[in-house]
């Protein structure tokens with residue numbers, strides 16, 4: 001897992017100044033000069049405040065001695081860690097809930113970066129990554145120097161690193177934002193996961209815009225129920241965003257609306273589209289906004305959910321001062337998101353798509369976009385062959401629903417493995433298959449294939465000219481996690497290889513070509 005970067009030359013903050021920020025009056029046990037902060041003992045640098053947090057598995061206080069050995073000068077912890085800090089001889093700030101104050105403390109240590117950056121935060125079950133890339137494209141076209149923090153990667157000006165998380169811990173997040181400032185960035189778009197909102201990862205962040213895409217089924221391994229999951233998402237809208245933009249096609253979105261909320265949907269609200277025209281893989285529409293805004297807009301992705309994402313992107317850009325026409329042009333210029341509706345670059349008679357849909361609603365949306373059943377009517381394509389599995393050690397309740405959505409949206413469903421992690425892959429497949437078998441209205445042929453590579457080969461073997469192969473669930477991932485080990489595996493490479501073997505220039509019987517897609521960056 002990569003470490004997030006730290007800013008250089010951070011001026012020292014006296015520990016008592018950090019203590020004074022906390023609502024509970026905290027007298028540090030001694031003085032210290034703090035130049036950084038981390039929650040992970042193995043990432044301590046000299047001068048750091050080590051946040052010894054209670055976790056689901058351990059207490060960070062177990063590692064205070066290690067942190068001190070690595071150069072930590074003080075500790076932020078709860079009553080459970082206070083004694084160990086004293087034993088180690090480190091001054092401590094002791095509060096009831098250190099996670100709740102972590103962001104505010106980290107922000108101060110790194111010079112409160114969000115006072116000088118326009119931060120756009122996107123939350124929701126699906127569409128965060130896709131929308132963030134559309135916004136980043138719009139910011140760039142508007143001439144801004146941008147940052148992007150999300151599932152696929154973290155880009156801070158000219159520095160790009162893989163992301164360890166969708167939303168970094170507050171310690172890493174404020175460090176990233178400070179690095180962004182160092183690199184001349186003036187606007188950052190970031191994904192805000194429900195884990196982040198529950199675990200205080202965006203504490204201390206002032207958002208210029210907070211956007212809400214939708215709420216569907218996910219993460220019920222972490223949240224008690226859907227209401228708890230919604231409550232987590234809703235925390236982004238508790239007053240920390242200057243502008244709130246919400247999708248009112250979504251029933252949970254409607255619950256977030258209050259005076260001043262900017263709304264969008266596919267049919268009404270402050271922002272809505274008209275004249276949506278399908279252009280093969282892309283779409284064109286007119287984006288309507290407040291004060292009679294009506295601009296030519298587009299999105300280089302299929303599916304009505306992509307139009308919704310584009311509206312959220314355009315309205316967010318306008319909220320941070322981008323001219324509506326520039327915003328619409330910038331969003332239309334986005335050439336895709338790694339692993340989201342990404343076309344494999346192999347010319348041939350079969351369209352190969354790799355997508356990150358790993359939730360029931362996303363599976364339905366993606367397949368609807370590919371099979372022309374999302375209101376566009378058929379477009380003469382052949383069958384949709386869907387390869388799908390579900391991740392191990394994650395929400396089990398979504399597995400049958402993903403299987404059902406696949407059976408309703410595809411002509412052939414090949415149920416296989418995603419990241420089994422520590423679970424038995426056959427058991428996971430059985431849960432996905434059970435939903436696929438029970439799907440009302442589903443008429444797909446169902447096939448079970450153990451092993452993702454074999455499943456991809458099966459899909460390619462079954463494909464006839466004009467068919468679409470959709471590999472769902474792993475998107476941009478470059479590894480497959482099996483039994484605690486991560487093995488190199490990239491759906492895009494695997495599908496490209498299999499298609500080339502069957503349909504490439506040296507293979508017999510290559511039929512009419514589908515245009516090679518833009519694909520987008522990796």
Ligand SMILES: CC(=O)N[C@H]1[C@@H](OP(=O)(O)OP(=O)(O)OC[C@H]2O[C@@H](n3ccc(=O)[nH]c3=O)[C@H](O)[C@@H]2O)O[C@H](CO)[C@@H](O)[C@@H]1O[C@H](C)C(=O)N[C@@H](C)C(=O)N[C@H](CCC(=O)O)C(=O)O
Nearest residue numbers: 039040041053055056057058059060063165166167193195
């Ligand atoms: C469920 C969850 O989010 N757990 C997070 C939580 O872990 P935890 O409470 O189990 O921590 P723990 O292992 O008990 O350790 C307690 C404390 O001791 C520290 N520690 C532990 C061991 C050690 O050697 N040294 C050390 O300092 C840990 O950093 C931690 O602060 O706190 C840890 C850091 O404090 C996080 O790294 C960890 O994220 C784990 C790795 C994770 O996988 N999270 C995923 C599920 C996640 O956050 N996903 C979301 C959403 C993804 C999406 O749908 O887009 C995301 O934003 O990425």
Ligand SMILES: Nc1ncnc2c1ncn2[C@@H]1O[C@H](COP(=O)(O)OP(=O)(O)OP(=O)(O)O)[C@@H](O)[C@H]1O
Nearest residue numbers: 125126127128129130151305340355356357362365
């Ligand atoms: N607004 C949307 N509604 C439903 N599905 C969507 C939407 N936008 C994108 N999708 C589909 O869902 C998949 C996940 O989208 P994306 O990665 O943008 O979401 P995310 O919220 O960042 O998800 P994650 O939390 O897994 O990172 C995509 O591969 C895409 O096909």
Ligand SMILES: N[C@H](CCC[C@H](N)C(=O)O)C(=O)O
Nearest residue numbers: 358390391394418419473474
């Ligand atoms: N951020 C998501 C990614 C899931 C991707 C899918 N490939 C899986 O392994 O379930 C999670 O950790 O739940």
Ligand SMILES: [Mg+2]
Nearest residue numbers: 128129151191
């Ligand atoms: Mg994401």
